[in-house]
Amino acid sequence: MYDFERDKIIEASNEIISSSMTVGSWGNISMRTDDGNIVITPSGKNYKKLKKEDLVVTDINGNVISGKFKPSSERLMHYEIYKKRNDVNAIVHTHASYSSILSVINEDLPVITEDVAMILGHVKVAKYAITGSMDLALNVASALDNSNAAIMANHGAVAVGSDMERAYTAAQVLEKSCKIFVFSKIIGKLNVIPEDDVKRLYEISEAYLSQWKQWD
Numbered sequence: 304m305y306d307f308e309r310d311k312i313i314e315a316s317n318e319i320i321s322s323s324m325t326v327g328s329w330g331n332i333s334m335r336t337d338d339g340n341i342v343i344t345p346s347g348k349n350y351k352k353l354k355k356e357d358l359v360v361t362d363i364n365g366n367v368i369s370g371k372f373k374p375s376s377e378r379l380m381h382y383e384i385y386k387k388r389n390d391v392n393a394i395v396h397t398h399a400s401y402s403s404i405l406s407v408i409n410e411d412l413p414v415i416t417e418d419v420a421m422i423l424g425h426v427k428v429a430k431y432a433i434t435g436s437m438d439l440a441l442n443v444a445s446a447l448d449n450s451n452a453a454i455m456a457n458h459g460a461v462a463v464g465s466d467m468e469r470a471y472t473a474a475q476v477l478e479k480s481c482k483i484f485v486f487s488k489i490i491g492k493l494n495v496i497p498e499d500d501v502k503r504l505y506e507i508s509e510a511y512l513s514q515w516k517q518w519d
């Protein structure tokens with residue numbers, strides 16, 4: 304059951320490992336199915352060995368429907384995001400290096416490049432709370448109010464989308480943009496895109512994304 308979602312999650316898991324956006328079993332990925340259930344990566348399983356039958360199916364309140372492993376220990380964050388954002392059907396949480404630098408210095412990512420405007424919007428830092436807690440889940444869901452990504456203070460990053468391609472693309476754009484932000488701050492002054500242009504860029508992003516799909 305849920306073969307489509309399982310394939311997409313395994314594909315994204317392989318991508319976050321091969322692109323060094325996370326290591327070992329850190330980070331987690333989920334999708335919301337058409338009937339409102341959640342397919343999510345299991346707790347503590349190394350991504351390199353992850354198979355689609357290892358994924359866990361739960362309802363949006365965390366009741367396990369099927370799976371031989373426990374769902375991700377950070378599952379509450381996924382549920383709270385899906386409850387808050389009806390437009391989100393895929394979530395990618397990583398411990399990527401440059402996103403983690405912003406999480407440590409506790410700085411939002413301003414709209415510094417056009418892809419940030421089109422894919423992410425202004426990215427906020429969600430207030431720190433310990434991993435797996437409901438406080439963290441609520442802080443992250445709150446930071447995702449008007450954006451497709453959030454930095455998690457002293458932890459990592461989360462990216463969302465209406466499908467897995469968009470969520471994964473948001474995770475990639477976030478990490479690349481945090482790298483640009485870090486180096487720009489080291490070298491000189493940051494120039495951000497004017498607010499009116501940010502709005503225009505966001506409006507045309509749907510057309511842009513449909514041309515830009517890399518998968519399938």
Ligand SMILES: [Zn+2]
Nearest residue numbers: 330377458459
């Ligand atoms: Zn984490």
